[in-house]
Amino acid sequence: MAIAATAALAVVIAAGLTILMDTGPVPGTAPVRVADQPAASRAAVPPATIAPAPLEPRRPLVPPDVVTSPPPADDPAASGPVPRIVGGPGISPGPVSHGPMAREAPSAKPEVVDEGPAWQAFTQVVVIGAGTLNLGGRKVQLAGITPPESGVRCRTAPDAEAFDCAFLSMQALRQRLRARGVECRLSTLETIGVEPAPCRIGGTDLSEWLVEQGWAEPAADAPEDYRTAEDTARCAGVGIWAEAPRPDSCPVR
Structure with missing residues (x-):
């Protein structure tokens, strides 16, 4: 019995060694170091050499093929600039024009017809000189009279101080207007400069009134009423006639 058990144990050990040699070391066991092997065994094993992988040759950089569009057809209509078309959702494209854009002629302004002189009312009136009015943009010289020139001295009374005659004439007209509106007979077309x-004011002719006050003389083409007003001023000795001798035709005072 002892011999049989010993033989069976030997068979099991031999089988285990055979399996160990086929599968490698059992996990958990220390590997066998090379230093523990005999020197003769180490010398017999040649060192492992790894051949380098061959390098792939670089390919030269080749630019991509340039795609060129064929030359346009010889079309005279296509030689001009490309028209710009504005479009989009809900927008119908406009007509395409290959020629120059034609501009519409500006509309002609309506021609203003001069209807002749007419009486026009003015509320913004400023006396800017002897017999001269500014009607809010248009300047007017009272027609039919000759105002005194600047530089000539006048007295309103024999014992009064002398002042510039043109200034006194302007002041007299300012006092007559006193911010009142006037009516002037003017053309419907405005002119540049001062127009006669x-x-x-109401039924009072300002030119005739200025002559009657002695602050203007009738012009050569003045109506007869202006000359009658001058005689009245001379006889009264007012305005520029304050120091002038009275005409013989004046009534006796």
């Missing part, structure tokens, strides 16, 4: 025109 008759002006009135």
